[in-house]
Amino acid sequence: TAPTEASEPEEPLNDSLIEPNDIPSARQIVSIGTASDAYAFTFHQEELNDILSKIPAGWKVSVVSVVGAFRTGKSFLLSWFLRYLETRCVNRRDKITNSSDEDRKWYERVQTLNQHEGSFDWRGGKERNTTGMWMWSDPYFLPRGNNETIAVLLVDTQGMFDHETTVGLTAAIFGLSTLLSSYQIYNVDKRIQEDNLQQLALFSEYGRMALEAEAKTHEKEEDGGESKEKKGKEPFQKIEFLVRDWQNFDTEDESDVASMEAEMASYLDHVLAERAASDLKETREQIHSCFEEVSCFMMTHPGFAVIKNKYEGDVNKIERLFLTLLDRYCQRVFDTTGQDGSSPRLQPKTVHGRELSAVELGTYIKSYAQMFEQ
Ligand code: GDP
Ligand code: MG
Numbered sequence: 001t002a003p004t005e006a007s008e009p010e011e012p013l014n015d016s017l018i019e020p021n022d023i024p025s026a027r028q029i030v031s032i033g034t035a036s037d038a039y040a041f042t043f044h045q046e047e048l049n050d051i052l053s054k055i056p057a058g059w060k061v062s063v064v065s066v067v068g069a070f071r072t073g074k075s076f077l078l079s080w081f082l083r084y085l086e087t088r089c090v091n092r093r094d095k096i097t098n099s100s101d102e103d104r105k106w107y108e109r110v111q112t113l114n115q116h117e118g119s120f121d122w123r124g125g126k127e128r129n130t131t132g133m134w135m136w137s138d139p140y141f142l143p144r145g146n147n148e149t150i151a152v153l154l155v156d157t158q159g160m161f162d163h164e165t166t167v168g169l170t171a172a173i174f175g176l177s178t179l180l181s182s183y184q185i186y187n188v189d190k191r192i193q194e195d196n197l198q199q200l201a202l203f204s205e206y207g208r209m210a211l212e213a214e215a216k217t218h219e220k221e222e223d224g225g226e227s228k229e230k231k232g233k234e235p236f237q238k239i240e241f242l243v244r245d246w247q248n249f250d251t252e253d254e255s256d257v258a259s260m261e262a263e264m265a266s267y268l269d270h271v272l273a274e275r276a277a278s279d280l281k282e283t284r285e286q287i288h289s290c291f292e293e294v295s296c297f298m299m300t301h302p303g304f305a306v307i308k309n310k311y312e313g314d315v316n317k318i319e320r321l322f323l324t325l326l327d328r329y330c331q332r333v334f335d336t337t338g339q340d341g342s343s344p345r346l347q348p349k350t351v352h353g354r355e356l357s358a359v360e361l362g363t364y365i366k367s368y369a370q371m372f373e374q
Contacts (some may be wrong), residue, residue, distance in 0.1 A: 015286050023137075026120045026156060027051060030133035030176065030369065032169055041172055043200045045370035048135065048362060051326070054359035055139050055151040060348035063361075064333060065155035065177040066242075068187030070162040073302075074246055075122035077187070077326075078156050082119065082136065083110050084330040089140040090149065113313035120156045130157025133173060142336045142346075150336055150348060151358065155181065155224045161199075172372040174203035175210060179368045182349040183333065190245050192271045192296070194280070200239065201286035208235050208290055210371050237347060239291045241268065242329075246298035254324045260298070261328075268296035297332065 001118040027047040066074045087106040139151040305317035335345040
């Protein structure tokens with residue numbers, strides 16, 4: 001049922017048609033389900049091209065993506081990322097420059113985190129959002145040092161591990177988002193469980209296989225390619241576990257986030273430490289062989305007001321420690337210049353070690369999305 005390039009794809013269940021194209025919003029780049037096939041995977045190339053066309057020729061592109069179980073606050077977090085980027089990026093037209101605002105933190109200037117408008121749709125209530133992948137309509141441009149500017153794209157995923165999406169589709173969404181991102185955030189609830197590690201190992205292997213299958217076709221086409229020399233290098237860049245509702249910090253002193261970050265690092269070491277049992281060992285080896293870097297960050301509970309059905313984004317009701325950690329997290333994720341002499345955490349998307357421009361990224365995403373469509 002995969003649509004060919006020539007035929008119009010069946011219109012999936014989304015509301016992109018009624019949305020005027022120039023209002024910033026999340027655009028659906030992958031949808032699941034058509035009128036005739038509830039499990040069809042459809043890639044919306046026009047939506048992607050539309051976004052990529054806003055990036056000047058030759059500029060490098062970073063892609064930050066969030067995956068994980070449904071209703072774990074992924075879209076809520078991404079909406080906060082937008083608010084942060086709006087205050088930092090160089091291309092914002094209506095940048096807030098009210099001088100009385102200057103001594104307030106960026107998140108203190110946000111009074112309400114909108115649920116729909118200007119946000120990745122996040123919601124209270126129990127019903128699940130439409131399954132698929134979403135990319136923010138506008139790239140954010142951040143300084144990279146050396147007078148270079150980097151374009152940052154945000155990707156949301158929806159509907160994984162929710163009892164209605166098949167394992168195959170979850171693997172496809174997880175795999176594609178891993179393939180297209182330079183910074184993959186794996187959002188997990190309360191702790192990193194063995195399950196989470198196994199799923200990550202399985203789905204990233206799925207992504208790696210797609211990458212290798214594609215490389216093989218090219219080798220054949222070019223009759224003996226260079227890609228062989230890159231064998232043995234991890235195919236993906238960065239995976240970061242983001243633990244939500246963490247309850248076990250030794251210190252919860254807001255002014256000492258550094259100690260909390262030390263606890264995060266030692267927690268990850270403990271989780272990934274070598275195991276004697278062969279299955280546990282293989283899972284860990286698999287993850288290390290797929291990603292150049294594995295890291296961990298933790299957020300505390302945002303407060304009980306936030307999880308109520310009728311919560312509409314009042315920032316005053318969010319716990320202070322959550323906001324403090326959120327601030328620190330945004331600085332970490334969108335570190336494009338390097339902190340304390342270390343290399344920047346947010347890197348352009350690379351494939352086989354080469355940084356991609358927007359046009360190259362578009363070609364690359366298209367070829368993988370089409371593999372998953374079959
Ligand atoms: P998604 O399905 O993962 O995208 O989840 P949403 O971002 O739509 O959020 C689902 C619900 O979780 C909303 O009611 C949010 O207010 C709430 N929420 C957001 N962040 C957190 C968090 O860190 N912890 C908890 N417990 N709930 C959160
Ligand atoms: Mg969501």
